[in-house]
Amino acid sequence: xxxxxxxxxxxxxxxxxxxxxxxxxxxxxxxxxxxxxxxxxxxxxxxxxxxxxxxxxxxxxxxxxxxxxxxxxxxxxxxxxxxxxxxxxxxxxxxxxxxxxxxxxxxxxxxxxxxxxxxxxxxxxxxxxxxxxxxxxxxxxxxxxxxxxxxxxxxxxxxxxxxxxxxxxxxxxxxxxxxxxxxxxxxxxxxxxxxxxxxxxxxxxxxxxxxxxxxxxxxxxxxxxxxxxxxxxxxxxxxxxxxxxxxxxxxxxxxxxxxxxxxxxxxxxxxxxxxxxxxxxxxxxxxxxxxxxxxxxxxxxxxxxxxxxxxxxxxxxxxxxxxxxxxxxxxxxxxxxxxxxxxxxxxxxxxxxxxxxxxxxxxxxxxxxxxxxxxxxxxxxxxxxxxxxxxxxxxxxxxxxxxxx
Amino acid sequence: xxxxxxxxxxxxxxxxxxxxxxxxxxxxxxxxxxxxxxxxxxxxxxxxxxxxxxxxxxxxxxxxxxxxxxxxxxxxxxxxxxxxxxxxxxxxxxxxxxxxxxxxxxxxxxxxxxxxxxxxxxxxxxxxxxxxxxxxxxxxxxxxxxxxxxxxxxxxxxxxxxxxxxxxxxxxxxxxxxx
Numbered sequence: 222x223x224x225x226x227x228x229x230x231x232x233x234x235x236x237x238x239x240x241x242x243x244x245x246x247x248x249x250x251x252x253x254x255x256x257x258x259x260x261x262x263x264x265x266x267x268x269x270x271x272x273x274x275x276x277x278x279x280x281x282x283x284x285x286x287x288x289x290x291x292x293x294x295x296x297x298x299x300x301x302x303x304x305x306x307x308x309x310x311x312x313x314x315x316x317x318x319x320x321x322x323x324x325x326x327x328x329x330x331x332x333x334x335x336x337x338x339x340x341x342x343x344x345x346x347x348x349x350x351x352x353x354x355x356x357x358x359x360x361x362x363x364x365x366x367x368x369x370x371x372x373x374x375x376x377x378x379x380x381x382x383x384x385x386x387x388x389x390x391x392x393x394x395x396x397x398x399x400x401x402x403x404x405x406x407x408x409x410x411x412x413x414x415x416x417x418x419x420x421x422x423x424x425x426x427x428x429x430x431x432x433x434x435x436x437x438x439x440x441x442x443x444x445x446x447x448x449x450x451x452x453x454x455x456x457x458x459x460x461x462x463x464x465x466x467x468x469x470x471x472x473x474x475x476x477x478x479x480x481x482x483x484x485x486x487x488x489x490x491x492x493x494x495x496x497x498x499x500x501x502x503x504x505x506x507x508x509x510x511x512x513x514x515x516x517x518x519x520x521x522x523x524x525x526x527x528x529x530x531x532x533x534x535x536x537x538x539x540x541x542x543x544x545x546x547x548x549x550x551x552x553x554x555x556x557x558x559x560x561x562x563x564x565x566x567x568x569x570x571x572x573x574x575x576x577x578x579x580x581x582x583x584x585x586x587x588x589x590x591x592x593x594x595x596x597x598x599x600x601x602x603x604x605x606x607x608x609x610x611x612x613x614x615x616x617x618x619x620x621x622x623x624x625x626x
Numbered sequence: 627x628x629x630x631x632x633x634x635x636x637x638x639x640x641x642x643x644x645x646x647x648x649x650x651x652x653x654x655x656x657x658x659x660x661x662x663x664x665x666x667x668x669x670x671x672x673x674x675x676x677x678x679x680x681x682x683x684x685x686x687x688x689x690x691x692x693x694x695x696x697x698x699x700x701x702x703x704x705x706x707x708x709x710x711x712x713x714x715x716x717x718x719x720x721x722x723x724x725x726x727x728x729x730x731x732x733x734x735x736x737x738x739x740x741x742x743x744x745x746x747x748x749x750x751x752x753x754x755x756x757x758x759x760x761x762x763x764x765x766x767x768x769x770x771x772x773x774x775x776x777x778x779x780x781x782x783x784x785x786x787x788x789x790x791x792x793x794x795x796x797x798x799x800x801x802x803x804x805x
Contacts (some may be wrong), residue, residue, distance in 0.1 A: 277782050332773040333783040340765055341790050344758070348797050355754040355797065363761045367745035374737045377774040380726035469756045 223266035224279035224328035226301055227289070230259035232321035236457065238314040239424045249300075250308040254370060258318050268625065271330070278330045283625030284501075285327035285435070288429050290623070294324055294609075295425065295512040301515075302602025304524050307415065310465065315416040316425070320344060321500065323429040332373055332437045338368045342422075351417030352410040358417070361398055361407045368393030369434065376441040385445035392438045393452040402426040402460045403488045411475030412527070415520060419599040421480055424516040427486070428508035435493045436574075446496070449587055453494030454570065460487030468584035474526040474591045477520045485511050491574060492559050501561030502626045506555035506617060514551070514610050516544050517602060518592060527594030532594045536603060545581045545609050551613035554609025628668050629757070632739075633686025635767075636718070638773035640711035642763055647698025651759040652689035656682055658740055658763045659791070662770030666735050666784070669773055674784035678769060681788025685762050688795035693755065707750070709741040714742040733773055740767035758794045765790035 230503045232256030241248035260400045263286055271278040279291070295318040323340040343362030349354060370393025375384050398405035400423055406420040415421050435453070439446060464484025471477045485507060494503035518540055525531075546552025556578055563571035595603045613620055643652050659682020666675035681797025702710065722735035740763055747760040769787025772779035 277780070331772070331775065331779050331783070333768060333775070333779050337765060337768055337783060337790060339759065339787045340768070341786070341793075344790065344797065346762060347758075356752045356757040359746050359757050359761060363757070363764060364745055364748050366761075366768070367741050367748065367764055370742045370764065370771065371738065371745070373768075374734070374741065374771050377771075377776070378726045378734055379728045384726065400710060446805065602725055611667060 222272055222274055223273050224260045224281050224324070225274050225503055227266060227324040228256050228321050228328065231317040231324065232494070234259065235314050235317035235321065237319065238310050239328050242310060242314075245310040249313060252310070252313045252317055254319065256293070256296070256313070259317075259320065259324070260290070262546070263289050263293070268358070279328035280328045280330075281324070282436070283623065284432055284505065285429060287620060287624035288432060288512075289320070289327055291325060291512045293320060294426060295516055296320065296433050298605060299520055299576035300515070302521070302598045304599060305520065305597075306524070311416055313339075315349070319422070319425050323426055326429055326433050332369075332441065333334065334433070335430070335433050335437065336366055336369045336373065339369075341494060342426060346417070346419075346422050349414075349417040351412065351413045353408060353417075355522065357408050358419075360400065361405055361419070362364055362403065365395050365398035367395075368392075368398055369390065371395075371437075371568065373441070376438075376486045381445070383407065386448050389438070389445040389449040389452060392434060392442075393449065393456060396431060396434050397456055397490075399423075399430055400486050401465075402483050402490070403463055403470065409475075409479060411473065417525075420482060420555075421516065424511050424519070425481055428489075428512060429612045431489060431493070432495070432504075432508070439623050441566065450494040450496050451620065453490045454553055457490030457494060459485045459571060460484060461553070461574075462487075463579065465577070465580035469580070469587065474529075475523075477584060477587060478522070478526075479593070482511070482515060482519075482586055484581065484584075485515060488559065490560070492555075495562040497562045498563050498626060499558045499565065502617075502621050502624075503562060503624065504557045504625050506551055506558065506613065507614060509620065510546070510552050510610070513613075514606055518544065518588075519598045521602060522588070522592045522597060526591055528592035530593040531590040532592075533590060534559070534572050534594055536595060536600075536611050537589040537592055539589075539607055540592050541605065543607060544588050545585035546578070548605075549614045550610040551617065552610070554614050554617045628665060628732035631661045631664035631668065632736040633661075634664070634781045635736035635741075635770075636715050636766055639740040639763060639767075641716065642759055643697070643707050643743050644702050644704060645697065645699050646692050646756065647696030648689045648755055649695055650697045650706040651756060652686045653697075653770045655689070655759055655766075655791070655795075656684065656686045658766050659685070659794050661736055662766055665770060666773060667700050667735060669730075669733075671773065671778075674781050677700060677784045677788045678766060680792040682766060683791035685759070686796040687791070689755070710742060711779060712787070714746065715739055716771070720786065732773060733770065737767055737771035737774065740764075741771075758797050762791040762794035765794065
């Protein structure tokens, strides 16, 4: 019953916050309570045992459970320590809707349903009135769905051996379009509200979607596993290079953040492409970094980006170190695991990735400055994000154990 | 019968590619839904097919109920779209009939043709009506393609796909608003 509740409770919470929008405090309490109940259902779900209450056989894997908990923590952080001007009930509404969708993706019994739920989330996100036209809001995620669907069809049909490789191409291309990395960078508007921003949505929903697509694709096309992994690594390296350099040299601060997310996704792709346990552990920790560090810091920096404020205080330096993945933050542990995994696979790959990792430093210093000087709630939030990252960086084992790694 | 259904799905997708008006898009999504419904029925999936048909019907109804009623078929400068529709159809037919083996060639053809054409439409269009319609057709095609799963994917993809197809057409087609 837990997977069903993990979907239904946050979805109900989102509906309650919409219904109570005129009374923001009540909306926050109702949404928070139902979201917390959904979180309990996720924690209590037994990995590997399918629940058949609605005839679907839903189950949440340990890896997905670990990522869902990180997403819930990220939402709690963003809503609790939201900027003064932000409408917290609205953030909670869309966050809970996202959590419900992510739980549905995690629990779905087949890749068909994963892709369809992703399309439903894309349509919901496109329905939020933003500054971009509807066609621009929907184009990239729907294209991702089409490519993933084509990959799935190729994986399922019998015939020439090349079909498995075509399936791998479709799935990797679809995944790249879904998380907005090269060659499918999503169009964005720096002044768009958070609920409509593709940067926030991809950072929030992307990790669980990427995890489910990659893990299920490996089972679908075992004969093309090597090609699948190689494409992930190639695309990952390309995005590490492009994302970090573009983040460094980009004129606009919001674009710099956008490209920094791409660089992180490049790291995730590389880690997923390394078919050893260290690679999977690295992917998980980088995605934890996206959810618990980069996403909240990006949202808290939006005000100072608009006002073009840049500060050089210790907090900015610490934030830069966290974003760059330096010790003792979580990104460092992820990078060490990735390099170890890549060395096991093919040592020159570790060398290339190692050189690529150096590119994180200059843009991270810039991004750290763009945070401005956090005050009040945001200062507390930034402190918690830093502390969480240090805790995971110093001792990642509880997270890895939770994920079954 | 399955050949006609697969052909209808491709014609529907081609109409979505070639039309800019709401009536044309409604005709396209209706044909896509009808094609996949018949393919599901010929596979013995009667309730699943009916669910798909219902989703397609809601989508058609929503499109023809509101907004300016025009067909908008093949507006000026639509030659590249026509070529896209024909080329994707031929490629899908080649893959479904020659490269792949086993039963279900019509479903393979319809799935690949609709997915390919909708991907093209999504990349090409700026229209606030055409893009959600293409997304709705994608949902129907994905739901229909779940019939290719070795043990069958059950009723859930059909239901979810149908709900998405119905919902996609209901997204307000207004242009951008301020944040």
